[in-house]
Amino acid sequence: MKTSISDIIDRYGNDPSRLMDILLDIQEEIGYIPEEINQKIADQLGISKAELVETISFYHFFSNKPLGKYHVYLNNSVTAEMMGREKVKQTFEEEAGIKFGNVSGDGLIGLYDTSCIGMCDQEPAAIINGVIFKDLTPFRIKEMVKYMRQGMPVNEMCRQNYGDGNNSSDLVQAVVSNNIRLKGTVVWDQYSPGEGLQKAIAMKPAEVIEEIKKSNLRGRGGAGFPTGLKWEFCTKAMETERYIFCNADEGEPGTFKDRVILTELPRLVFEGMAIAAYAVGAKSGVLYIRYEYKYLRKHLENALEELRKENLLGKDIAGRKGFDFDIRIQYGAGAYVCGEESALIESAEGKRGEPRDRPPFPVDKGYKEKPTIVNNVETLAKVTKIMKKGSEWFLSLGTKESAGTKLMSISGDCRYPGVYEIEWGHSIYDILEMVGAEEVQAVQVGGPSGTLIGPNQLPRHLGYEDLGTGGALIIFHESRDLLKEVVMNYTEFFIEESCGSCSTCRNIPVLLKDKLQKILDGHGVVQDIDDLLDWSKPLKISRCGLGHTAANPIVTSIQNFRHLYEKRVLRDREFETGFNLADSVRESCEAAGRPANI
């Protein structure tokens, strides 16, 4: 071991609020977080061991057991399944001789499922020892497992060219593709660092907020809260120690546009943070980014370093006396719910990523109980451009209610998956034509937490007044089995990602899944469809958006595709337990190791 555990904890000043970094570093150093050292870590941080385990056990990528010399995290999102994940998974299992969720006997290979890794336009994809592999095929898996047995370093296994743009820069070196299909006029327009910030500091902070308010910019993460208003609330908080957070925890399956922005234009985003800091008087900022994007770390650190050199971060920024602001990068460790702003703050404080009750809102009491603004990557990128070109220009784009553009992450059954920057107001129909989608059965707008719409709703348009979205659009061809391939996968996703705090979100999706399975197995009755709707109701009194939307896949698919459910249920009876005597006998005979005589 190069660095001792106590050195790692020392590095962060024995501060329990930096627990995420401490655990990430320990895992990096040892490969996992052995149970035997938990007491030692807890003692040095002055917390109980049980409290430490609270955090460790919450995050998907922390492990208390060795993960295998090569640990494979294979994405299990809907698009991965559509692009052939099952065959890839089977080949991994056959070649490695183990089932997913296990490590091979010699400790060489560990196979794990993982929720969407933000590569839906290049699936099936996996993260192996932190390195992204995309477009996987059984052929590639056989090759790679062979290389693993030969002990080849992971980065040498990439037998593809590095991706386009900065993906092939020295600091990234990833096979990931940007797939930027349409460069819009806001994010992808000419960018010269510092222009937006210079304009901002020529104004009074209150004028900056006014300009953002006038631009009608709304949060691009999905919730659509007016950005200027959020900033204004923050300035009204009593405390003057304030924080700017950039939410780069892009975890909604089917969303990957923030990854592309951070790959190509990290400085545009950081500059947006600095503008926000100037507007509300914040001194520190945090980029909270998902663990899946760890391969971007050096690249992002470098962008920060460049900005410091150019005096666009640091002390007396851009020559303005007293305007001090700097940014640190906080990695997560695998938890979709951390994309919720208060959960994100909890996580950045070293705790479980459980959403907080509101009020108080983060703008009043956020990070370390201080007023905190949390804005999405794309929102902050747009802030910089709005400062540069003015709110009038921004308002001239999009619709009356939805100003500007939206970056869309488009995947699924279409010819050109990737990132499109489009003005608000286009119909889904037009978008489908542009991306080369034909014979469309359904479109998932906004990821699992969004809405599943059918062909009769394709004339609807994107915009907060009709279909608001964080930017995911997943397209399903006529040949897909929506209930089995899509609704079930999404429901399982919500079960996996619930933080477990609310009684509703912890329990209801599990019941819904079982009920859906009953229908898929051919044991459902009409009452089961109505039960799905009725049982979903208490989810809307959960604490956060994850809970509120956990039944959306089921509820919106019943609303728009009820016939698919009705086709599968038994019409000749009102009650059916789902119990099958022959199956049960077969199962128990198998367990007892004797042939089933039925």
Next chain:
Amino acid sequence: MSAKINFIIDGQQCQSEEGKFLVDAAKDNGVYIPTLCNYEGLKPKGSCRICTVKINGRFTTACTSPVHDGMNIENNTAELNEMRKQIIELLFVSGNHFCPACEKSGDCELQALAYRYKMMAPRFPFAFPQKEIDASHPKIIKEQNRCILCKRCIRGIKDEDGKSYFAYQYRGKDSLVVVDRKLAAEMTMEKAQEAMDICPVGSIIVREKGWEIPIGERKYDNAPIGSDIENK
């Protein structure tokens, strides 16, 4: 002392101090809002969701919401009561709650709420999960079959340094309240009793101790939960 403000619950005019949590403000006005994870003196957590009311038309937990002047609150409505009943049923089917054999029967808030909301058979199928009884600590038994994950013990039972004896482990459906082995080894009898009392159900049991009050004479045996507030 803060100024008095006016608010309305189900059409009834109420008065309270500005900023008091709604559950307590309602209580002062003789209105019962059911709670389960809430506990007097602890920071509210809003995890059971049973105290959900509608404030000016929006669902909010009453235990975490400060009351303000002019609030219009719905509490005792068919919609809310139905969801409360569903939550109680959820908690029953997701654990293994066998009231007749439980040390806390009659003192159990989950059981009392089930009576109050007239739960007969839960609409949801029983999960009958495999749970363990952690009897490895000298003073307490943690009976996981009965735990409803309300986090009262986590928030309320701490040592003199502020370290928690209890903690939340894993996430989602696998969530579990666990005991810190090192701290529990030094737990006093008083602390153990405090932990048992703070638990709304029978998930924390003091070892080697019978019960003082017989079944039939316990807290909720003769009057429904909440009636003390309503009859004030």
